[in-house]
Amino acid sequence: MWNLANPSVFLALTRRLVPWLALLTAALFAIGLAMGFAAPPDYQQGETVKIMYIHVPAAWLSTFIYGVMALASLGTLVWRHPLADAAQKAAAPLGAGFTFVCLVTGSLWGRPMWGTYWVWDARLTSVLVLFILYLGLIALWRSIDDPGRAARAAAILTLVGTVNLPIIKFSVDWWNTLHQPASVFRMDGPTIAPALLWPLLIMALAFTLLFLTLHLMAIRNEILRRRLARLTMIAAAEGDALSHELAAGGAR
């Protein structure tokens, strides 16, 4: 883990891993989508259950990514791992993206099943709060010039926001909600028929690998951005005109 703190080692690892991960992700998406569209319709929801194959993996990822960011925040504040803040910063836009997919696909699933696009119940509202948290973290990173201060502030906000994760998970048990309770991760086993469960699990794996691939690529970009900022400062000190162009372009 600490060996990966060396940016050159991380860049070399990313260069080797990303093409294979991208291929595996594409293959899993192809298999998952084919199985999902071949799966039988639900006895109550009919074919609209097909929205589950994108909504549920996106929902799982929205909280999983926040968990990754919380771990990276501990890495920044406690273990002071050199790449922890890059991992946290790189994950926030991806978390926002998958949470957006979760909210919109859930809304499009809710209209035909519940008769409404949106309701202010505990599950939907807590996921909306998660989406706003992601946007707030992205804004925080952009609004503080000093990377060290930005990393610490973002890490503290991320850790404060973890209180929302159990609320999201247990909201359907603690309050009366329109959203259905958990049907896969249950103490007494999944309540979904295997013909619907397998495509869902494969799509969940495909979404997870997609996040892993994009996260590695985004951390690599953060390392390059820091290298660019450092070189720009050196060039500026030497009076190079190009450094002013790059600084004006936002190389930070």
Added chain:
Amino acid sequence: MLDIPHIGFIVAAYGVAFVAIAAMIAAVTLDYRQLTAQLQRLEGRRHPGDGA
């Protein structure tokens, strides 16, 4: 296919997911291209003989 109830909602959900995922992939890839191009320009300026 078109006579499936609520097909519009299913197509819209998959469409939104596709566009959002494609946008994330494009953003990360374009960011990488832009950063490497800027780095090459800056490093080329600092070490003009390296590329020859």
